[in-house]
Amino acid sequence: MYKKTVMLAIIGSLLAGSATVSAYESRLTPFRDVGESDWSAEHVYSLAAVQAVDGYADGGFHPLASMSREEFIKMMIAAAGVSQDASLPAGQLKDVSSDRWSYPMIEAAMQRHWIDAMIDSGGRFQPTAPIRREEVAYAMGTMLLSQAAEEQRKQWLDGGWMKERDARAFADAGEINGALTPYVYYAANQGLFEGSEKGFDPASPLSRQEAAAVIHRLLQKDAGSKPLEVTGFYAIQSYNNLDKMKLLDRVALGWWHLDYKGAGSAGLGTSGDSHKFNLPQGWEEVTSAADQSEVSKDLMVFANKSHQIEAFLADAAARSQFVQSVAATVNDPRFGFTGVNIDFEDLYGPERRNDFTALLSELKKVLNGKKLTVAVPPVNYYEGYDLKAIGATADEVILMAYNFLSKPDRLPSAPLPLVAETIRDTLAAGVPKDKLVLGIGKRTDQFIGNAEQATYASPASSSVEERLVKPGVRQSLAVPYLLKRVQYTDGADNELFYEDADSIDRKLWVARYYGLKGVALWYMGQYVEDDWQRIGKLRP
Numbered sequence: 001m002y003k004k005t006v007m008l009a010i011i012g013s014l015l016a017g018s019a020t021v022s023a024y025e026s027r028l029t030p031f032r033d034v035g036e037s038d039w040s041a042e043h044v045y046s047l048a049a050v051q052a053v054d055g056y057a058d059g060g061f062h063p064l065a066s067m068s069r070e071e072f073i074k075m076m077i078a079a080a081g082v083s084q085d086a087s088l089p090a091g092q093l094k095d096v097s098s099d100r101w102s103y104p105m106i107e108a109a110m111q112r113h114w115i116d117a118m119i120d121s122g123g124r125f126q127p128t129a130p131i132r133r134e135e136v137a138y139a140m141g142t143m144l145l146s147q148a149a150e151e152q153r154k155q156w157l158d159g160g161w162m163k164e165r166d167a168r169a170f171a172d173a174g175e176i177n178g179a180l181t182p183y184v185y186y187a188a189n190q191g192l193f194e195g196s197e198k199g200f201d202p203a204s205p206l207s208r209q210e211a212a213a214v215i216h217r218l219l220q221k222d223a224g225s226k227p228l229e230v231t232g233f234y235a236i237q238s239y240n241n242l243d244k245m246k247l248l249d250r251v252a253l254g255w256w257h258l259d260y261k262g263a264g265s266a267g268l269g270t271s272g273d274s275h276k277f278n279l280p281q282g283w284e285e286v287t288s289a290a291d292q293s294e295v296s297k298d299l300m301v302f303a304n305k306s307h308q309i310e311a312f313l314a315d316a317a318a319r320s321q322f323v324q325s326v327a328a329t330v331n332d333p334r335f336g337f338t339g340v341n342i343d344f345e346d347l348y349g350p351e352r353r354n355d356f357t358a359l360l361s362e363l364k365k366v367l368n369g370k371k372l373t374v375a376v377p378p379v380n381y382y383e384g385y386d387l388k389a390i391g392a393t394a395d396e397v398i399l400m401a402y403n404f405l406s407k408p409d410r411l412p413s414a415p416l417p418l419v420a421e422t423i424r425d426t427l428a429a430g431v432p433k434d435k436l437v438l439g440i441g442k443r444t445d446q447f448i449g450n451a452e453q454a455t456y457a458s459p460a461s462s463s464v465e466e467r468l469v470k471p472g473v474r475q476s477l478a479v480p481y482l483l484k485r486v487q488y489t490d491g492a493d494n495e496l497f498y499e500d501a502d503s504i505d506r507k508l509w510v511a512r513y514y515g516l517k518g519v520a521l522w523y524m525g526q527y528v529e530d531d532w533q534r535i536g537k538l539r540p
Helices: 041-049 069-080 103-111 133-147 150-168 181-189 208-223 239-247 283-292 309-313 316-330 350-366 387-393 416-428 461-468 501-513 529-536
Strands: 006-009 024-026 229-234 250-262 265-269 296-303 339-344 371-376 396-400 436-441 444-448 455-457 474-478 483-489 493-498 518-522
Touching: 041 208, 041 416, 041 501, 069 103, 069 133, 069 208, 133 150, 133 181, 133 208, 150 181, 208 501, 229 239, 239 283, 239 529, 250 283, 250 309, 250 316, 250 339, 265 316, 296 316, 296 371, 309 316, 309 350, 316 339, 316 350, 339 350, 350 371, 350 387, 371 387, 387 396, 396 416, 416 436, 416 501, 436 501, 461 483, 483 501, 501 518, 501 529
Parallel strands: 229 250, 229 518, 250 296, 296 339, 339 371, 371 396, 396 436, 436 518
Antiparallel strands: 250 265, 444 455, 444 493, 474 483, 483 493
């Protein structure tokens, strides 16, 4: 049974500031006042997915509402990830007392000299005053410059900013406060602010949707500097992307499955699997390509209920035989494996939790230092996985965050809010973030016909790409899922949720946002050229 709700609002969230907003659950419905065609939709819903912003109890986000100075400083400090525990000298600000809700955030910003120019000669910050666009750009520019190298900072402040000013040529550049100007242009230079045909509009209050855009850009900029390892699953018709091995760090070769023969007998199966986890003819070409690309190779073993997985796990003698079979294959010099990837699915109940953990421990002992990787489903939907124990035993844990599909509700396989939620749940369950890898499933969910009589299909990515360039196709951003929505009529109404290159980019960002070790691509054969171009940017 799939959980179809996600927290899009939290108490004391970044954008709510001091507003009275209670935590509430949303059935993955969009904010009533931020539509998929709104310019801020990408920013608002991306931040909502990671619980960095929220809406109000009336179901709205209130995108045009102004933000106060203290509300934005709270956002800025939280996004920067700085501490708020040092004490502020008494009386330094006459209108911000130590018992005010925003005191720790304003204090942290003051100690770092990010808001000096916003304090008047009388020592007042005016925390409830609407914050102006130029003040936001000043604060952000000051923060970013404080992180730059000393030589770069000096060069900018000594006049380098003037080149940016001349290049931007804002029509209202003369209206920007002179004391703020170098920092305003640095924020623009770093991609946090944009102008319009009217100019920069420095004196206008910052709206909630503008605040979301600024913070999202800041988090994207920060995430862009974080490395991610890339694992590719070479399984099920992946030969078309054999040349993409060079873009990977590891490849999991899905050519084996659990072969449980009954009481006391089990091993690795290489043929006859209905799920196509079989050793193909000409496999040597694949391992050779991996070697030429200097990619590590994992032996991947698949099993689910069709392989009698629960009976196998309860059979200690069969487990022992299976472990020895894996050890023999992983050490076979023909393959040159550096590790093992275990993908055992369909453990719904808690009965086999300890048995599965025991199997992993038994495997770990025979690998002689080679890597053990374990794929796990979302914690909320399956009880047969002791994530804390798995995280302690395995060298790497791949979170299969792409199976949230609920056909009756037209809930697609990998909506970003649920992907982010299951990352948080998995980390909270005890899997260390330096071991956790986000699985990204390249999949399309197609619903054909009206709601009462809709049928379901999952076409190949290549077929979807061919249909996208034909007449009569409507494309949009599905919110809050942040997937591509494709609609057309071919005898019946068709609605598709497609994991395109942009949505893959969002999942790369989420993995970086939570500081994960890497991403795993299921499966390589489904990825198209645009996807590989985005993935290629992860390479140093």
